Amino acid sequence: MNGFYNVIKPIGWSSSDLVIKIRGILRRQTGMKQKVGHLGTLDPLATGVLGIAVGSATKLFDYFLSKRKTYVATCVLGKTTDTLDEAGKVVVESPVPELSDETLTRTLNSFVGKIEQIPPQYSAKSVGGVKAYKLAYKGLEAELKPCKVTVYDVKLIQRLSNEKFVFEVVCSGGTYIRSLCRDIGAALSVPAYMGGLTRTQNGLMTIENAATLEQVEGDITSGFFSLEQFGKSLKTVDFSEDFKKKLDNGVKLETVEDDGLITVTVGGVFYAIASVNNGLIAIVARDK
Numbered sequence: 001m002n003g004f005y006n007v008i009k010p011i012g013w014s015s016s017d018l019v020i021k022i023r024g025i026l027r028r029q030t031g032m033k034q035k036v037g038h039l040g041t042l043d044p045l046a047t048g049v050l051g052i053a054v055g056s057a058t059k060l061f062d063y064f065l066s067k068r069k070t071y072v073a074t075c076v077l078g079k080t081t082d083t084l085d086e087a088g089k090v091v092v093e094s095p096v097p098e099l100s101d102e103t104l105t106r107t108l109n110s111f112v113g114k115i116e117q118i119p120p121q122y123s124a125k126s127v128g129g130v131k132a133y134k135l136a137y138k139g140l141e142a143e144l145k146p147c148k149v150t151v152y153d154v155k156l157i158q159r160l161s162n163e164k165f166v167f168e169v170v171c172s173g174g175t176y177i178r179s180l181c182r183d184i185g186a187a188l189s190v191p192a193y194m195g196g197l198t199r200t201q202n203g204l205m206t207i208e209n210a211a212t213l214e215q216v217e218g219d220i221t222s223g224f225f226s227l228e229q230f231g232k233s234l235k236t237v238d239f240s241e242d243f244k245k246k247l248d249n250g251v252k253l254e255t256v257e258d259d260g261l262i263t264v265t266v267g268g269v270f271y272a273i274a275s276v277n278n279g280l281i282a283i284v285a286r287d288k
Contacts, residue, residue, distance in 0.1 A: 001026065001034060002055035002287050003226040006205040008212050009050040015041040021213060022052050029220050039064035040173060040202065045085055048199035049207050056285040057227060060273065063261055065173045067203030068152060073194055075181045077163045080191035084120045084178035092191040096163050099188065101156065107187050108154045108167055116146035117179045149175040164195065204233055227287055228270040231263035237274075237281065238265045247271065252280040 009018055015038040023036040037058045039051030048071075051064055078096040081088030121144070150172040158166040169180065178194045185192025200207045211223025237255055239247065244266050246253060255262075257276050264271045264281065272286040 001030070001224075002285065003053075003057050003224055004039070004205075004230060005052040005054065005216065006210045006223045006225070007050050007052055007216060008207065008210045009042050009047055010213065011047045012044055014044050015050060018050055018213070019052060022054075022216065025217050026054065026220060037061065040069075042199060043085065043178070043197065045087055046197035046199065048197075049202050049205050049210050050199070051202055051205050054224075056287075057230075059285045060230075060261075064203055067173060068170055068201075069173060069175070069199060069203075070168065070170045070201035071177050072157065072166060072168050072198045072200055073177050073181065074160070074164060074166050074196040075184055075192055076195040077165075077185055077188065077190050077192050080182060080185065080193045082121070083193075084182050085194045086196070088193070094190055096188075096190050099162060101159065103188075104159075104165060105156050107184060108156060110187060111151050111154055111180065111184070114148060114150050116148055117176060117183060118146050119144050119176050120178045120182075147174060147176075151175070151180075168200075204230070227273055227285055231270060231273055234261050234263045234273070236263045236265055238268060239271075241267055244271075247283060250283065252282050254279055255281050257281075 005022060007018060007022070009015065019036050019038050023034060026032075026034045026036070034054055035058055037053050039053055039061055042048065042050050053060060053064075076086070077099075078094060079090050080092045082091050083089075151169060152172075153170040154167060156165060156167050160166065169175075169177065171180075177197055181192050181194040198207070209223070215222040216224075235257060237257060239253070243253060247264070247266070255276055256279070259276050259278070261284070262274055262276055262281070264274045264283065270287070272283045274281045274283045
């Protein structure tokens, strides 16, 4: 199998847990060992869309990592925790002044655009070759540098109380929603943490067409789309059969297409997903 699963990650599972589970399901049902990897992590306490690549599709990790993502998050005001989520230990508390919807909306809108954010101490960010969360568990504070990310849109969804609200954010890959909640609180002059998180979209993958683990276990085609299906979202470059041998041998053919991913067909039939770099086509993922 070569393609992608759009799976809903259960709360409490790590992204790696889901990879192991999918790999086991495929091995049991196909009788073959499959190469499997996730397309960007979700925190264990988060749920929602998690892309799982199978076979040669794992080579497209960077493409999905850079795609826009949409989240629905709960922000809790008046407290913050060491992990910046509800699983952590409360380290700061303060009263929250009465906040209007207009104030919250204006504050959320102030984060739209290119921003810098400091990753959470409990994150997989590497510091000197060591994951920040490993240092945090030892009681050590990592020196984390600000990361540049982009928030394309953010909007208030629901007020649960004066201290708790739900918002939706569309952002670039690499954005930490826990850090965003902390920074929203700072903009309101109160401590804050993330009380819940659901990823509703990652590139082409949406929560509406995602499958549960139970559905995948019952039918391994649930939530799965092939390289060819993925390729329909990309520009197509068609070659004649005369060029197929060159493609098979890894020869980089010329094109006038812009840099990025494309679909390569031979005689109108799907062949592979390829990348274009400086006018040269290199095959990235094939079905065979």
